[in-house]
Every structure is written in structure tokens, then in C-alpha cells.
Amino acid sequence: MYTCSIERMKDKIETFSKYGDAGHGGITRYSLSEDALKARKEFEKRMTAIGAIIEVDDVANIYATLPGSDPDAKRIVMGSHCDSVKNGGNYDGILGVISAMEVLETVHEHNIPHKHPLTAMIWTNEEGSLYPPAMMCSGIVCYDYLPEDIRSKFCYDDMMVSKSVLDGTKTFGEALEKSGYKGEKKYRLSPDNYECMFETHIEQGPILEDAGNSVGIVDCVLGMFNYRIRFFGQTTHAGTFPMPKRRDALLAASQALVYLHEEIDKLGYSDLVYTTGEIVCHPCVHTCVPDYVDVSFDARHEDPKVLAKVMEILKSCTTKTWAGCSCEIEKAWNRDTVYWDKELVGYVKEAAEEIGVSHQYIHSGAGHDAQFCAYMLPTTMIFVQSKEGLSHCEDEYSTPEDCTNGASVMLHAVLKKDKQ
Amino acid sequence: MYTCSIERMKDKIETFSKYGDAGHGGITRYSLSEDALKARKEFEKRMTAIGAIIEVDDVANIYATLPGSDPDAKRIVMGSHCDSVKNGGNYDGILGVISAMEVLETVHEHNIPHKHPLTAMIWTNEEGSLYPPAMMCSGIVCYDYLPEDIRSKFCYDDMMVSKSVLDGTKTFGEALEKSGYKGEKKYRLSPDNYECMFETHIEQGPILEDAGNSVGIVDCVLGMFNYRIRFFGQTTHAGTFPMPKRRDALLAASQALVYLHEEIDKLGYSDLVYTTGEIVCHPCVHTCVPDYVDVSFDARHEDPKVLAKVMEILKSCTTKTWAGCSCEIEKAWNRDTVYWDKELVGYVKEAAEEIGVSHQYIHSGAGHDAQFCAYMLPTTMIFVQSKEGLSHCEDEYSTPEDCTNGASVMLHAVLKKDKQ
Missing domain, CATH: 3.40.630.10 (Zn peptidases)
Incomplete structure (x- = not known):
């Protein structure tokens, strides 16, 4: 041999x-x-x-x-x-x-x-x-x-x-x-x-x-889909703007990422992988409340039915208000x-x-x-x-x-x- | 006049x-x-x-x-x-x-x-x-x-x-x-x-x-302090690495930001302002689990005793493990x-x-x-x-x-x- x-x-x-x-x-x-x-x-x-x-x-x-x-x-x-x-x-x-x-x-x-x-x-x-x-x-x-x-x-x-x-x-x-x-x-x-x-x-x-x-x-x-999740708030000065009136897009994104991970993990599929790996923040200055955050979302699994369940959870983000910010999602691509x-x-x-x-x-x-x-x-x-x-x-x-x-x-x- | x-x-x-x-x-x-x-x-x-x-x-x-x-x-x-x-x-x-x-x-x-x-x-x-x-x-x-x-x-x-x-x-x-x-x-x-x-x-x-x-x-x-909060995980491939073994620094930062906001808000000081406005993520690619995230933290209040309480909460972040990641903080500056x-x-x-x-x-x-x-x-x-x-x-x-x-x-x- x-x-x-x-x-x-x-x-x-x-x-x-x-x-x-x-x-x-x-x-x-x-x-x-x-x-x-x-x-x-x-x-x-x-x-x-x-x-x-x-x-x-x-x-x-x-x-x-x-x-x-x-x-x-x-x-x-x-x-x-x-x-x-x-x-x-x-x-x-x-x-x-x-x-x-x-x-x-x-x-x-x-x-x-x-x-x-x-x-x-x-x-x-x-x-x-x-x-x-x-x-x-x-x-x-x-x-x-x-x-x-x-x-x-x-x-x-x-x-x-x-x-x-x-x-x-x-x-x-x-x-x-x-x-x-x-x-x-x-x-x-x-x-x-x-x-x-x-x-x-x-x-x-x-x-x-x-x-x-x-x-x-x-x-x-594995089949996969890739989305962008976007949060829209209002930028204001870090030193002068009272907390209850803020619409902080980075706090919004943080809350939504924690929610997404908790909900998707509850599905219980051990062979599902999903990743929020890229984040864009504007204006991204330590003295400004962020008004815009864009996060990538990538999910992969053999079974399209499993991916559909993940998609439902992702979509549910857009029906909620996160730290006073609105949320939108947009498909980047998917494959079977x-x-x-x-x-x-x-x-x-x-x-x-x-x-x-x-x-x-x-x-x-x-x-x-x-x-x-x-x-x-x-x-x-x-x-x-x-x-x-x-x-x-x-x-x-x-x-x-x-x-x-x-x-x-x-x-x-x-x-x-x-x-x- | x-x-x-x-x-x-x-x-x-x-x-x-x-x-x-x-x-x-x-x-x-x-x-x-x-x-x-x-x-x-x-x-x-x-x-x-x-x-x-x-x-x-x-x-x-x-x-x-x-x-x-x-x-x-x-x-x-x-x-x-x-x-x-x-x-x-x-x-x-x-x-x-x-x-x-x-x-x-x-x-x-x-x-x-x-x-x-x-x-x-x-x-x-x-x-x-x-x-x-x-x-x-x-x-x-x-x-x-x-x-x-x-x-x-x-x-x-x-x-x-x-x-x-x-x-x-x-x-x-x-x-x-x-x-x-x-x-x-x-x-x-x-x-x-x-x-x-x-x-x-x-x-x-x-x-x-x-x-x-x-x-x-x-x-x-207002007196203020400005810190960097850093999370250290491990980068791996988004499509190939099982979820339970991941150490995702962006998920870690998200969990910690939600925690920080919740805990500081519980203090109940209406004239306290604090901001997590800047985020740096590495490698910040949609196909990679992030291994490093650095977030700014800026807090301002007239009374140093109030700022000390905020500081305690900030410090408590470093005693926890967030999504498998360690957390460190470093002072950028402060002023009375x-x-x-x-x-x-x-x-x-x-x-x-x-x-x-x-x-x-x-x-x-x-x-x-x-x-x-x-x-x-x-x-x-x-x-x-x-x-x-x-x-x-x-x-x-x-x-x-x-x-x-x-x-x-x-x-x-x-x-x-x-x-x-």
C-alpha cells in the first residue's frame, strides 16, 4: 500500500x-x-x-x-x-x-x-x-x-x-x-x-x-445566510446630555446581541454556528453617544428549517426598540x-x-x-x-x-x- | 439698559x-x-x-x-x-x-x-x-x-x-x-x-x-474619569468553530455594556452622565469570531463620591468572565x-x-x-x-x-x- x-x-x-x-x-x-x-x-x-x-x-x-x-x-x-x-x-x-x-x-x-x-x-x-x-x-x-x-x-x-x-x-x-x-x-x-x-x-x-x-x-x-443588523439612534455630547433622553445605538446593539445569542442558544442545535463578528459604530468617539451601529450576522447549518428558525429570531429584533433606537436588518447573501x-x-x-x-x-x-x-x-x-x-x-x-x-x-x- | x-x-x-x-x-x-x-x-x-x-x-x-x-x-x-x-x-x-x-x-x-x-x-x-x-x-x-x-x-x-x-x-x-x-x-x-x-x-x-x-x-x-474596557477572547472561523467553545470578545463586550448600564442606572443619580461611545473590534470581519474588543467609558458628575460608586461598578467588570473572555480596565484620564x-x-x-x-x-x-x-x-x-x-x-x-x-x-x- x-x-x-x-x-x-x-x-x-x-x-x-x-x-x-x-x-x-x-x-x-x-x-x-x-x-x-x-x-x-x-x-x-x-x-x-x-x-x-x-x-x-x-x-x-x-x-x-x-x-x-x-x-x-x-x-x-x-x-x-x-x-x-x-x-x-x-x-x-x-x-x-x-x-x-x-x-x-x-x-x-x-x-x-x-x-x-x-x-x-x-x-x-x-x-x-x-x-x-x-x-x-x-x-x-x-x-x-x-x-x-x-x-x-x-x-x-x-x-x-x-x-x-x-x-x-x-x-x-x-x-x-x-x-x-x-x-x-x-x-x-x-x-x-x-x-x-x-x-x-x-x-x-x-x-x-x-x-x-x-x-x-x-x-x-453548510447552507448559510449573512445579514447586516443596523441600529439608528441620536448622537449627543457625552458630558452634557441626560441619560433618560439618550438614544444610544451601541447600547442598543449590545442589548440586541445579548438577546440574539440567548434566543438562538435556546433552540438547542449543537451543530448550528452563528457569528456577530463585524461592528461599525458612528461616530465612534469617546465623547459622543453613538447614533449608528451596524453588526454582521452569519448563521450556518445543514438544514434549511433550522436556518429558518434562526431567521425568525433575527427578524424579531426589528420589532423591538433597543435603548430608544430602531433596528433594521438587510440580507447580504445566503446559500443553500x-x-x-x-x-x-x-x-x-x-x-x-x-x-x-x-x-x-x-x-x-x-x-x-x-x-x-x-x-x-x-x-x-x-x-x-x-x-x-x-x-x-x-x-x-x-x-x-x-x-x-x-x-x-x-x-x-x-x-x-x-x-x- | x-x-x-x-x-x-x-x-x-x-x-x-x-x-x-x-x-x-x-x-x-x-x-x-x-x-x-x-x-x-x-x-x-x-x-x-x-x-x-x-x-x-x-x-x-x-x-x-x-x-x-x-x-x-x-x-x-x-x-x-x-x-x-x-x-x-x-x-x-x-x-x-x-x-x-x-x-x-x-x-x-x-x-x-x-x-x-x-x-x-x-x-x-x-x-x-x-x-x-x-x-x-x-x-x-x-x-x-x-x-x-x-x-x-x-x-x-x-x-x-x-x-x-x-x-x-x-x-x-x-x-x-x-x-x-x-x-x-x-x-x-x-x-x-x-x-x-x-x-x-x-x-x-x-x-x-x-x-x-x-x-x-x-x-x-463636572469632574470625570475616562477608562478603556478591554475584552480578550480567541478568534476562530465563523463557519467551523462550535458555539460552546467560542470566546467571543464582542459578545463579551455586549454583555458587559448591558450589565454596566443596568448597574449604574440602579444608582439612581439623575445628574450623572456616562457614555460608552467608542468601540474597537479585532479582527472585525464577518467570518471571524472577534478576539479583542476595546470600549471607552466616560463618566461625569460634580460629586467625587458618586464617581467613586460608578468606579466600583466598572471595576466589578474585571472580576467576571464574559462569554469566556477576560476583562481589563485602564485609566485614560480623570479630572476633578x-x-x-x-x-x-x-x-x-x-x-x-x-x-x-x-x-x-x-x-x-x-x-x-x-x-x-x-x-x-x-x-x-x-x-x-x-x-x-x-x-x-x-x-x-x-x-x-x-x-x-x-x-x-x-x-x-x-x-x-x-x-x-
């Missing part, structure tokens, strides 16, 4: 962690930045070394392909992204790239027979840290296959002129031209030449660690639960069983490029245990053993698919 | 409201901006027209003085500031300047005899909107007289290189040089040549309006209640009675240049009724009648002082 190499895996983790090293354990590696270009060069160097053919599409997605024995067989692709958030860790995204490389390296090392060409790929700008939105280039590539409500949020031309959130002057289109990675549209991932897609990713949650399992067999991406391809999920499960890697079924609560891909190709994901479930921070960690287990599971799932 | 001119007052309000007119009823007139320089020119033009002598000190404070009949008498000064916050109103600060001008114009018009020279002045950069801190130039001028704990916050050199919060490149020192208003240090307000100070200001609260009084006889500036000069307060009261302007005693909850001045010279303030108590916003309004009443009361208070 072939397994991936823990030594080679460790070496790749160490090497890629240098590109964008922020000096305290993590990385800042914005898409198409100098550091991200170094990571791309490393990917190309290692893939070329095992005889893979490099192709780059018009939005800088890179594909490294080992030919298969059947000239008519479509490619099986594995991949993720190599860009990070600010002060991110050494695993989110890049682990999926490294794992895909590791699968190709293992196939090459042991000369494992396979009919289908096998491709390792890097998606451009998954995080959208510098140029929003997140999952930009999988959105562009899969555009024609996306449901209308997702497509309506996507405009290729807008994205090309999407401004850097750091300096505000450079656009994604300009960064793309400058990168030297603007390839040809004909190389884009498409059902014409690709059979299916696998993405390995850190779990970003503590479920696998708590259960003592190395790998997660991801069965779906997306189930991964059952055949591929089955191969992942069988692979984990056969090679004896501890595993369990798990849902994905986060967004990944694989999600857009799922509208175009049979797709699935494999999760690797994350220490304390931490991600998007420098403390991200997965053991080399778990990372190698994830790659080995992907290898065998790919080989099972290859045999069909 | 002399009274100030409502027509002349209206004309000045209208004229000055043009300098920095933001197009929707209010002004944005940052200190030393082009619009603020226009307001200064208007002040000089009108004061020169009645024979006042213009002097400018080294931090651009302007003094317009009508000579008095006694060559040995020190000057009596009246004034306030002409700079505003962003999208401020047409009354905060500038009303005190206009009222001082109006007193001089009335004295000149009716040739009212007076021993002391009478000075109308503009303080530079009271709001600190562009170049923090607020009350910068009264702090500089009164520095040698301030208590040590206030002085320790003040450094002249730091202020000169205080960066514009808008473009970050220009410093206060550079703006001062460029303004053409960097005069001579010898012209600074000082006890050597000034007898006492009056400042007229809008109330910035609804107390006078609710009581139906035109003018407030200000007796003190400052009582205005009793003699001057008495003159203001007598003046209001004699000319038949409706009035009452009132505390000041806000900070004013007069506060720093009070450490150096006998000082007092007069408040004018503000519509709905609104200030630092475009809706600021005081009727021409109330504004003129304020100026007339100041005129007679000044004349009473002049007679001593």
Missing part, C-alpha cells in the same frame, strides 16, 4: 512557510505579491522536476499535470490556494497545494500506474485579502456553471479593476499583468478536459481534534447547503479505511474554491485535523503526520477514481 | 456659517484650514472696523482689543474657538467668538464707558479634529498654571509635530507656519496683562430648553470638578436678572478652553439654550434671540467686573 512521504511533506511545509514569513510563526502572503510569486516558482520547480507539464490560465491559476496512460482520459485535479490573510498561518490553503504536489510526487516516485492525467493546481486569490472578493478566480473560472444568485454578485470586469485594499492604487488586473502569470484562457479548468476535483484543507475547527481523528471525510458545505459528489466522498471514505487513517464524516462550514468548482465538476474535500481548530491566525497548526495522512487518503481516493 | 443687537448677531451667524459650509446645514471648518482662515479674516475685518487692535500670539490665538479709559487696567477677555468637528454645526465655538465681537460692537456703538481694555479672542484648535489633542492652544498658553497630572499629558514639541489625522503628512507646526498666523509669544494671554476671562457657549444639552430658560449661569465643569470664579459667576447671575433674561444655574459637562484658562485667570462661562441639546452635528441650533441674550448677559457681566 503506497503512502505519501512524511519527510517530503515536512520539507514542503517548511519551505513554503518561508515565503511571506511574518517573523512570528505565520505568514502574510497576499495573492500575486512577491512572496506569493516565490511560492508559485517553488511549485513549478518541484513539479517540473518530476516531469509535470505547467500550464497557466488567464487569471494566473497554475496547473501541473503528470500524463496518464489513457490518451482519451480527462484529468483528475487536486489543489487549493497559496495566498493567505494578513498574519495567517502555514496551513490554510497551502496544505491543499502541498498535498496535491505530494500525491504527484508519490505517484512519480513509485511509478504508480494511472490512466487519467493527474493535475496539481494553485487557485489565484482565494482569500481576497488584497483584492476582494474571496474565491475570485474559482468564481471566474466556474462562472458559467454558477447559480444565478451567485453569478449576480460576480462581474469579471469589476474584479479586474478591484482595488488593492492596502494601497488603493493597484488593481487586480494590474497585479495580474505585472506578475508574469497571466496565461491563456484555453488552460482554464473545464469539464471538457477535467474529470473531477479534490481539495484537501485544514479543518479550521476543533471537531477532529476533539474526536481524535486525523482526517475528515467532508460531505457537504451544497453536497459533495457522493461517488468521490465514497472513495475518500474507502481510502481512509483501507490505509488505516482515523477519520469521520464532517461538514464544511467555511467557503473554499471547491464549492464553486462543485457546480462544474464532481468535487469533494478532505479535512486535516487543526490544532485547537485555529485558522486565519499564526497559531494554525497540523502535525506532519496528519498532513501526510490527508495526502495519502487523497492519493488513494484519486487512484480509486482513476480505476473506474 | 444696553442690549446687544439681534440683527447684527443674525448677520454674524449667517456670515460665519458660510466659512466651511458643508452644503447641508452645517460646517466642516478644521483649525487653520482655508475655511478657518476666512473666518479669522472676517473676525479681523469686523474688529478693525470698530477700532480694535489685532494681536496674534505664537500659536495663532487672535486677540482684538478695544482700549479702556484706565491705562493701568488689565484687559478683560471674552472668546472661544472658530474650528469645528467634521460635519459640525454653526454654533459650537463660533458663538463664543461672535458673542465676544458683539459685546465689543455694542460697547463701540453706544460708546459705553469702560476702564479696562476689552478683548475678543479666537482660540486655535479647540476641537483637535485635524491635529489632536483637543484644547491644544489653551493648553499651551496656560501650561505653566496647569496641575501636574494635566501637564504630564501636554508636550509643546509633540503638539507642533502632531500629524493631521486626514492626510497624515502635514503637522500642526507646518499648518501654523503656512497659515500666516504664527505671531509672537509676547501676545499670549497671561495674568500679567489680562484680568479675567468669559466664554459663552451653546449648552450642548437639553436642560435649558426643557426648563424654558434662555441662558445658563455655569457654576462648574472645576468651579468657576465665584465673583464672575455672581456678575453673570446679576446681569441676567437685571436685563430680564430667563436663566438658571447649570453645570458644564463638556471640555472648553475656559477650563484650562481657569487655572491661570478668574474665569467663567455662559451657556445659551441649544435646540434639543444637539451639538457636534449639523442640526445644532440656537435661536438668534437666545444668542443675543447670551451676548447681552456677557456684556453686563463684563461691565460689572469693569466697575470693580
Whole structure:
């Protein structure tokens, strides 16, 4: 039974962690930045070394392909992204790239027979840290296959002129031209030449660690909705305006957040997650009573009936007066639960069983490029245990053993698919 | 009985409201901006027209003085500031300047005899909107007289290189040089040549309006303390991290703010004001659980015993765990209640009675240049009724009648002082 190499895996983790090293354990590696270009060069160097053919599409997605024995067989692709958030860790995204490389390296090392060409790929700008939105280039590539409500949020031309959130002057289109990675549209991932897609990713949650399992067999991406909750009061002077006449929007938001958490927790669904993570306050000055507060509300669950109950509670906020302030809500977006391809999920499960890697079924609560891909190709994901479930921070960690287990599971799932 | 001119007052309000007119009823007139320089020119033009002598000190404070009949008498000064916050109103600060001008114009018009020279002045950069801190130039001028704990916050050199919060490149020192208003240090307000100070200001609260009084006889500036309350949690992914393990710093802050308001309100002091007006949240992203929230806490009351009780409640926050997060507090600053000069307060009261302007005693909850001045010279303030108590916003309004009443009361208070 072939397994991936823990030594080679460790070496790749160490090497890629240098590109964008922020000096305290993590990385800042914005898409198409100098550091991200170094990571791309490393990917190309290692893939070329095992005889893979490099192709780059018009939005800088890179594909490294080992030919298969059947000239008519479509490619099986594995991949993720190599860009990070600010002060991110050494695993989110890049682990999926490294794992895909590791699968190709293992196939090459042991000369494992396979009919289908096998491709390792890097998606451009998954995080959208510098140029929003997140999952930009999988959105562009899969555009024609996306449901209308997702497509309506996507405009290729807008994205090309999407401004850097750091300096505000450079656009994604300009960064793309400058990168030297603007390839040809004909190389884009498409059902014409690709059979299916696998993405390995850190779990970003503590479920696998708590259960003592190395790998997660991801069965779906949770349905979710995202709203803004807004409170409207009146700004007055902190030193001169009597308390009973105040209409304090921050106190209003505080009361409503406490209410929301209490009411939603009463529903008692242990697998429901919801988050009030962003707050905007105006004028946000210590000597002024706030007149406007805007809070984000994000809820995720597999079952739309559960989300509907949460929605009822959210709506009830608008029927109340909070600290003299009115409350409105507005939908930002929502999505239904997306189930991964059952055949591929089955191969992942069988692979984990056969090679004896501890595993369990798990849902994905986060967004990944694989999600857009799922509208175009049979797709699935494999999760690797994350220490304390931490991600998007420098403390991200997965053991080399778990990372190698994830790659080995992907290898065998790919080989099972290859045999069909 | 002399009274100030409502027509002349209206004309000045209208004229000055043009300098920095933001197009929707209010002004944005940052200190030393082009619009603020226009307001200064208007002040000089009108004061020169009645024979006042213009002097400018080294931090651009302007003094317009009508000579008095006694060559040995020190000057009596009246004034306030002409700079505003962003999208401020047409009354905060500038009303005190206009009222001082109006007193001089009335004295000149009716040739009212007076021993002391009478000075109308503009303080530079009271709001600190562009170049923090607020009350910068009264702090500089009164520095040698301030208590040590206030002085320790003040450094002249730091202020000169205080960066514009808008473009970050220009410093206060550079703006001062460029303004053409960097005069001579010898012209600074000082006890050597000034007898006492009056400042007229809008109330910035609804107390006078609710009581139906035109003018407030200000007796003190409330003691206050200002703290930061900080909550420390753990950031995790909104879609992947189970609720019971979360340590959400924004939920923690919400619970603590609700608790603080409930507990402090239970104390039952109707004249206590406290404000939680500023919030900083990290990472403040809708897909992340916040790991850090910092909220301002500002409490003001005349009686230090009341403030001590509030302090106890604030401290009790740190002994609790809020949504799994720890809580710390840190003092930003505090000040004791400052009582205005009793003699001057008495003159203001007598003046209001004699000319038949409706009035009452009132505390000041806000900070004013007069506060720093009070450490150096006998000082007092007069408040004018503000519509709905609104200030630092475009809706600021005081009727021409109330504004003129304020100026007339100041005129007679000044004349009473002049007679001593």
C-alpha cells in the first residue's frame, strides 16, 4: 500500500512557510505579491522536476499535470490556494497545494500506474485579502456553471479593476499583468478536459481534534445566510446630555446581541454556528453617544428549517426598540447547503479505511474554491485535523503526520477514481 | 439698559456659517484650514472696523482689543474657538467668538464707558479634529498654571509635530507656519496683562430648553474619569468553530455594556452622565469570531463620591468572565470638578436678572478652553439654550434671540467686573 512521504511533506511545509514569513510563526502572503510569486516558482520547480507539464490560465491559476496512460482520459485535479490573510498561518490553503504536489510526487516516485492525467493546481486569490472578493478566480473560472444568485454578485470586469485594499492604487488586473502569470484562457479548468476535483484543507475547527481523528471525510458545505443588523439612534455630547433622553445605538446593539445569542442558544442545535463578528459604530468617539451601529450576522447549518428558525429570531429584533433606537436588518447573501459528489466522498471514505487513517464524516462550514468548482465538476474535500481548530491566525497548526495522512487518503481516493 | 443687537448677531451667524459650509446645514471648518482662515479674516475685518487692535500670539490665538479709559487696567477677555468637528454645526465655538465681537460692537456703538481694555479672542484648535489633542492652544498658553497630572499629558514639541489625522503628512507646526498666523509669544494671554476671562457657549444639552430658560449661569465643569474596557477572547472561523467553545470578545463586550448600564442606572443619580461611545473590534470581519474588543467609558458628575460608586461598578467588570473572555480596565484620564470664579459667576447671575433674561444655574459637562484658562485667570462661562441639546452635528441650533441674550448677559457681566 503506497503512502505519501512524511519527510517530503515536512520539507514542503517548511519551505513554503518561508515565503511571506511574518517573523512570528505565520505568514502574510497576499495573492500575486512577491512572496506569493516565490511560492508559485517553488511549485513549478518541484513539479517540473518530476516531469509535470505547467500550464497557466488567464487569471494566473497554475496547473501541473503528470500524463496518464489513457490518451482519451480527462484529468483528475487536486489543489487549493497559496495566498493567505494578513498574519495567517502555514496551513490554510497551502496544505491543499502541498498535498496535491505530494500525491504527484508519490505517484512519480513509485511509478504508480494511472490512466487519467493527474493535475496539481494553485487557485489565484482565494482569500481576497488584497483584492476582494474571496474565491475570485474559482468564481471566474466556474462562472458559467454558477447559480444565478451567485453569478449576480460576480462581474469579471469589476474584479479586474478591484482595488488593492492596502494601497488603493493597484488593481487586480494590474497585479495580474505585472506578475508574469497571466496565461491563456484555453488552460482554464473545464469539464471538457477535467474529470473531477479534490481539495484537501485544514479543518479550521476543533471537531477532529476533539474526536481524535486525523482526517475528515467532508460531505457537504453548510447552507448559510449573512445579514447586516443596523441600529439608528441620536448622537449627543457625552458630558452634557441626560441619560433618560439618550438614544444610544451601541447600547442598543449590545442589548440586541445579548438577546440574539440567548434566543438562538435556546433552540438547542449543537451543530448550528452563528457569528456577530463585524461592528461599525458612528461616530465612534469617546465623547459622543453613538447614533449608528451596524453588526454582521452569519448563521450556518445543514438544514434549511433550522436556518429558518434562526431567521425568525433575527427578524424579531426589528420589532423591538433597543435603548430608544430602531433596528433594521438587510440580507447580504445566503446559500443553500451544497453536497459533495457522493461517488468521490465514497472513495475518500474507502481510502481512509483501507490505509488505516482515523477519520469521520464532517461538514464544511467555511467557503473554499471547491464549492464553486462543485457546480462544474464532481468535487469533494478532505479535512486535516487543526490544532485547537485555529485558522486565519499564526497559531494554525497540523502535525506532519496528519498532513501526510490527508495526502495519502487523497492519493488513494484519486487512484480509486482513476480505476473506474 | 444696553442690549446687544439681534440683527447684527443674525448677520454674524449667517456670515460665519458660510466659512466651511458643508452644503447641508452645517460646517466642516478644521483649525487653520482655508475655511478657518476666512473666518479669522472676517473676525479681523469686523474688529478693525470698530477700532480694535489685532494681536496674534505664537500659536495663532487672535486677540482684538478695544482700549479702556484706565491705562493701568488689565484687559478683560471674552472668546472661544472658530474650528469645528467634521460635519459640525454653526454654533459650537463660533458663538463664543461672535458673542465676544458683539459685546465689543455694542460697547463701540453706544460708546459705553469702560476702564479696562476689552478683548475678543479666537482660540486655535479647540476641537483637535485635524491635529489632536483637543484644547491644544489653551493648553499651551496656560501650561505653566496647569496641575501636574494635566501637564504630564501636554508636550509643546509633540503638539507642533502632531500629524493631521486626514492626510497624515502635514503637522500642526507646518499648518501654523503656512497659515500666516504664527505671531509672537509676547501676545499670549497671561495674568500679567489680562484680568479675567468669559466664554459663552451653546449648552450642548437639553436642560435649558426643557426648563424654558434662555441662558445658563455655569457654576462648574463636572469632574470625570475616562477608562478603556478591554475584552480578550480567541478568534476562530465563523463557519467551523462550535458555539460552546467560542470566546467571543464582542459578545463579551455586549454583555458587559448591558450589565454596566443596568448597574449604574440602579444608582439612581439623575445628574450623572456616562457614555460608552467608542468601540474597537479585532479582527472585525464577518467570518471571524472577534478576539479583542476595546470600549471607552466616560463618566461625569460634580460629586467625587458618586464617581467613586460608578468606579466600583466598572471595576466589578474585571472580576467576571464574559462569554469566556477576560476583562481589563485602564485609566485614560480623570479630572476633578472645576468651579468657576465665584465673583464672575455672581456678575453673570446679576446681569441676567437685571436685563430680564430667563436663566438658571447649570453645570458644564463638556471640555472648553475656559477650563484650562481657569487655572491661570478668574474665569467663567455662559451657556445659551441649544435646540434639543444637539451639538457636534449639523442640526445644532440656537435661536438668534437666545444668542443675543447670551451676548447681552456677557456684556453686563463684563461691565460689572469693569466697575470693580
